Amino acid sequence: MMPKLTLYMRHGCHLCEDMHRDLLLMPEADTLELQLVDIDSKAELQARYGTRIPVLMAGEREICHYTLDPVTLREFLAENA
Numbered sequence: 001m002m003p004k005l006t007l008y009m010r011h012g013c014h015l016c017e018d019m020h021r022d023l024l025l026m027p028e029a030d031t032l033e034l035q036l037v038d039i040d041s042k043a044e045l046q047a048r049y050g051t052r053i054p055v056l057m058a059g060e061r062e063i064c065h066y067t068l069d070p071v072t073l074r075e076f077l078a079e080n081a
Contacts, residue, residue, distance in 0.1 A: 002031055002032060002033040003031070003032060003033065003058060003076070003077060003080050004033045004035070004058065004059075005023075005032055005033065005034050005035070005056060005057065005058050005063070006034075006035045006036075006037055006056070006057045006058075007019065007020060007023070007034060007035070007036050007037065007054055007055075007056050007057075008037050008039050008045065008049050008053055008054060008055040008056075008057065009036060009037070009038060009039065009053055009054045010038060010039055010040055010053055011038060011040070013053060013054065015053070015054055015066055015067065016053055016054040018067070018068075019054045019056065019066075019067065019068045020036065020054070022067075022068040022070075023056070023068060026070060026073075028073075028074070028077060031077070039053060052065055052066075053065070053066075054066070056068070056073070058076060058080075061076070063076055
């Protein structure tokens with residue numbers, strides 16, 4: 001089963017674009033199910049994340065924010081393999 005990850009982001013955010021790109025460049029990218037969510041689509045997401053984006057989540061578990069942390073992501077993937 002592929003791990004389901006959610007990348008909370010905002011259009012026009014260079015950090016968001018960088019994290020998305022870095023995720024796609026990881027060797028594990030083919031094993032991930034990645035959902036992109038624009039926080040500007042819902043007021044509750046804007047209130048929750050504000051300028052603290054991008055945020056990579058697995059369910060309610062935060063993997064990382066601002067920049068991709070490949071070590072933490074790989075640890076998560078190993079725990080959920």
